[in-house]
Amino acid sequence: MTSLSPISRAAAIGGGVIGGGWIARFLLAGIDVAVFDPHPEAQRIVAEVIANAERAYGLLTGAPLPQRGRLTFAASVAEAVKDAQWVQESVPERLDLKRRVLAEIDAAAAPDALIGSSTSGLKPTELQEGLSHPERLFVAHPYNPVYLLPLVEIVGGTATTPATVARAREVLDAIGMKGVVIAREIEAFVGDRLLEALWREALWLIKDDICDVETLDDVIRYSFGLRWAQMGLFQTYRIAGGEAGMRHFLAQFGPCLHWPWTKLTDVVDLDEALVEKIGAQSDAQAAGLSIRELERIRDENLVGIVQALKAGQGGRGWGAGALLGDFERRLWAAAGGERESAPEIGAPLALHEARVSPAWIDYNGHMTEHRYLQVFGDATDALLRLIGVDLAYVEAGRSYYTVETHIRHLDEARLGEALKVTTQLLAVDGKRLHLFHRLFAGEGREIATAEQMLLHVDTKAGRAVPAPEAVLAKLSPIAQAHARLAVPEGAGRSVGAKKLAEAV
Incomplete structure (x- = not known):
């Protein structure tokens, strides 16, 4: 692209x-x-x-x-x-x-x-x-x-x-x-003015032995830092004003600005003793992690925060997450219009790849269950774009809706692992699309499968309708090629059904 x-x-x-x-x-x-x-x-x-x-x-x-x-x-x-x-x-x-x-x-x-x-x-x-x-x-x-x-x-x-x-x-x-x-x-x-004010007060708090650098960082990252990441300063304080909003907040807390709480007009003397004090506390806080290791940890955390913000507002996103979502939509639209060559249809289609994000990890340290469905859904979306069911198609009032999904979990995916999905068409008719996905991690380890049934719908009328000939024409050669493939192991199974080898 x-x-x-x-x-x-x-x-x-x-x-x-x-x-x-x-x-x-x-x-x-x-x-x-x-x-x-x-x-x-x-x-x-x-x-x-x-x-x-x-x-x-x-x-x-x-x-x-x-x-x-x-x-x-x-x-x-x-x-x-x-x-x-x-x-x-x-x-x-x-x-x-x-x-x-x-x-x-x-x-x-x-x-x-x-x-x-x-x-x-x-x-x-x-x-x-x-x-x-x-x-x-x-x-x-x-x-x-x-x-x-x-x-x-x-x-x-x-x-x-x-x-x-x-x-x-x-x-x-x-x-x-x-x-x-x-x-x-x-x-x-603007940004550095705000940071300088906070930084100057932080240096005084360390110099005066009110706290050490780790405690100060904890105060930020466990409290208002989380609020700032998604709403900034003024919108956060608007909420703090309750139903009366910002005017009430200013009336209630504005007088505090006259209290002698801070030393913002005083410049701390960064003498050798204070520099060494802060440096030693910072070394202890890092606990032996190198700058590159800290950078990777920082990046993983930022990714998780932005992805969480992308899912906010009912999927419309919020703040930096909304920005990412808009950028992704443009990337997908550009990719849909610039496919250089048709995929090989004589085998299950390889249309979607991903990587296990920090936001996808559960308390066991592995990819959590609902992210499997997300990856399979993304693979389905890739197929739909291939046959012309893209954003413009959906905005025109037609789409395919998933009406049934059966996922089998075969293995676990770990943080940072590359993921690849292959998709096989099991059956196609005017209204229905029957798919079978296989999910692979790392160097080809199969970790899950998903069988899905989709219905073509008129979203404005709220009912199933036949897909147009242009879409069916793109599906037809794939369906014919995949009809010659073996039925994948696990297709048609219900929850708890024994594997074929166990049933024999």
Whole structure:
């Protein structure tokens, strides 16, 4: 599948934590990326970030991603940016360095190339100084890990044109990110201003021995951190105001702002003793886990949270989950319209693959029961798309409804295992579709089967109706080919029925 993005070539100047995340995000969206980073370990560091990103995407979504973009490393800034349509600068946070690098980018990039800076706090107007084409420069401030967290703060400077901002938002939307436009430029923008306030107070709490770093992190992650992940700050407080809402909350808790609770206007002295104190507590909290191990744990947790949010609101999604769901629908629609060749129909169809996500694991450490049904349902959806029963078909008021399912659990699936489903048509007529799925994990271990009966329905009338000839014409050759296959073991069995070998 080709990329959904309006661009096909990007450049990354800087390949550290943030730059590497941008590289991975672009590559997995099907965009070619040229990288310049003078660090001697740049290629290794970028490769490790990409590996983490691919692992995370495999857990995050089963939607068909575009073919991965091509990664190249350039010998200079000019070489990296010469053909790029989007250049992302992610060098260290020093104004003099950024100005020098951005000037090199500006001189060598195509006149219509977008130039985004990953700065965490510098104003874009300061960065535009001395550029020949300042109108195409803007701040594109992401959050780590860039390949999983979708938000990007877009901040224009005095010379940035509205067209530049609009194009940037279009690209970000196409690669599954959410570009939020900050109305006026200020140092540190919005997100980092909030984080700095919390961070400053946290440092005082550690310095004054009110708590240690683990306790402080526990206070966040077991309480308001969970609320913020799905509703943010103001909507959370609206609920806290009860039926009277935000006005009541402000009236009740607003006076507290005058109480001397915090030290937000005082800057803690990060002397050697405090740095060592925080460092030692952080080492103890990590319990020997490496940075890469912590990154993988973080990614798994983020995947689980986003997937849970995707299932919210009756399947419509909420927050970052709604964003993922919308992105997946576009990926599926693009894949349905771009199938390069018809699948081999002389054997059970291999139309769906997935990977066991952290959100799919139960208390036994294995894939929980209802996720088997989800995977089989996704395989059924893949077959329906193959025969033309896609989103547009459903929106027009017709669909196939599953009316009966029988699942056999033969083995267990573990976290991160690759899953593959094969689908065999047992019978087809005007209204009915009889399927048999087999689910394999890892290197081909069969772990479950599902037999399903589907009815073609008029969703507006609420009754079964014959499928149109166009759909039946696509089903017919598959059904004829599969009629020559052996009936799979387990087909037609009821719950508790003995296997054939046991019955003989």
